[in-house]
Amino acid sequence: MNEPFSIQLKILVERAVRPVRASTARKMQMREELLAHVTAVFEDELAKHPPEQWALEATARRFGDPAELTAQLQDSLSRWSRLNSHLDGWWGCPPKGLTLRGAVHYAYRVGATTAGLCLLVLFPVTLMKGQVGIVGGITLSAVMTLILTFFTFGLILVSSWIYLAVGRRAWLAVITIAALAGLFPPGLQFAACAIISADVAWSFNLAFSWSSLALSLLGMPLAMVGLAYGFDRELRQHQEWENLLVD
Amino acid sequence: MKTIHGDQLRGHLETMILASLERGEAHGLEILGRLETSGCGLLRLKEGSLYPALYRLEAAGQVHAVWETEPHGRRGARRRIYRLTPQGKRRLHVGRAEWKQFAQVIGAIVGAPA
Numbered sequence: 001m002n003e004p005f006s007i008q009l010k011i012l013v014e015r016a017v018r019p020v021r022a023s024t025a026r027k028m029q030m031r032e033e034l035l036a037h038v039t040a041v042f043e044d045e046l047a048k049h050p051p052e053q054w055a056l057e058a059t060a061r062r063f064g065d066p067a068e069l070t071a072q073l074q075d076s077l078s079r080w081s082r083l084n085s086h087l088d089g090w091w092g093c094p095p096k097g098l099t100l101r102g103a104v105h106y107a108y109r110v111g112a113t114t115a116g117l118c119l120l121v122l123f124p125v126t127l128m129k130g131q132v133g134i135v136g137g138i139t140l141s142a143v144m145t146l147i148l149t150f151f152t153f154g155l156i157l158v159s160s161w162i163y164l165a166v167g168r169r170a171w172l173a174v175i176t177i178a179a180l181a182g183l184f185p186p187g188l189q190f191a192a193c194a195i196i197s198a199d200v201a202w203s204f205n206l207a208f209s210w211s212s213l214a215l216s217l218l219g220m221p222l223a224m225v226g227l228a229y230g231f232d233r234e235l236r237q238h239q240e241w242e243n244l245l246v247d
Numbered sequence: 248m249k250t251i252h253g254d255q256l257r258g259h260l261e262t263m264i265l266a267s268l269e270r271g272e273a274h275g276l277e278i279l280g281r282l283e284t285s286g287c288g289l290l291r292l293k294e295g296s297l298y299p300a301l302y303r304l305e306a307a308g309q310v311h312a313v314w315e316t317e318p319h320g321r322r323g324a325r326r327r328i329y330r331l332t333p334q335g336k337r338r339l340h341v342g343r344a345e346w347k348q349f350a351q352v353i354g355a356i357v358g359a360p361a
Contacts, residue, residue, distance in 0.1 A: 033275065
């Protein structure tokens with residue numbers, strides 16, 4: 001099939017799917033299935049009545065009004081899918097991609113969620129158990145929120161650096177960033193422990209123990225490269241469709 | 248005979264899909280083909296509308312879908328293959344009974360018993 005016609009078929013599908021409020025994964029599933037359908041219809045029409053322009057018009061007629069289909073697709077979503085679309089908007093891949101802005105975008109959402117959870121769960125539990133007072137509870141919640149926010153921020157940012165370095169085949173940079181990434185969780189743990197306990201030596205020994213370091217140096221680089229590629233694949237697929245001019 | 252369009256099928260499309268899947272698993276275009284064949288070519292459906300109906304059936308657990316693994320000589324986007332679940336078979340049974348009742352009642356009213 002000619003490239004312009006395959007793009008026209010994608011546009012036909014995208015007109016119906018883009019306005020649907022659903023998770024990225026769900027929309028990608030709809031897109032692929034509907035594209036397979038319109039492609040088969042186009043080939044069928046082309047075999048019966050060339051030329052391609054005529055077949056394209058016939059395909060669009062058979063497919064139906066995209067606005068009507070959008071409403072039907074929206075109604076077909078289960079409650080779980082609707083909830084998932086909200087969660088995806090909150091937790092999904094940063095819309096700005098693996099960049100500093102993407103990392104900030106993602107980190108503030110993690111921070112807000114953690115702060116909310118601490119306020120609703122951790123703070124009341126610590127108060128009820130009587131282990132810490134109100135000030136202690138607030139401090140613990142704030143520290144937890146800060147740790148997770150910084151951890152996420154660092155994770156996304158370093159993942160993007162690794163991804164960019166891999167893309168440029170800058171292997172020395174990849175190794176350096178990956179090694180430094182392995183030091184990131186113990187560093188964060190050390191800072192958190194030092195703030196809570198005010199005992200720097202104990203915090204250092206805890207955070208930079210051999211087992212903790214080995215786990216972090218092995219696990220973090222792998223996790224970050226995996227995260228970078230996972231986000232990238234999702235972004236590429238999504239952006240390929242989102243970049244289509246459907247109006 | 249006049250063709251039957253999508254608006255006239257409202258409320259019955261799901262049962263018709265389930266009935267077509269009773270003949271065996273199929274992808275969307277194949278389901279449409281079966282509906283057209285069973286309807287002697289008089290059934291005209293906006294083809295995109297089939298998929299929301301399939302998604303509703305899937306969400307209700309009445310059909311189960313898997314992505315096709317074999318390309319079957321095709322290139323490009325994958326299709327999903329739908330099959331009837333035991334719950335779908337039960338729903339089809341109920342749908343048939345409802346249709347019989349509907350046809351009897353309306354037939355009696357308009358003077359054309361089913």
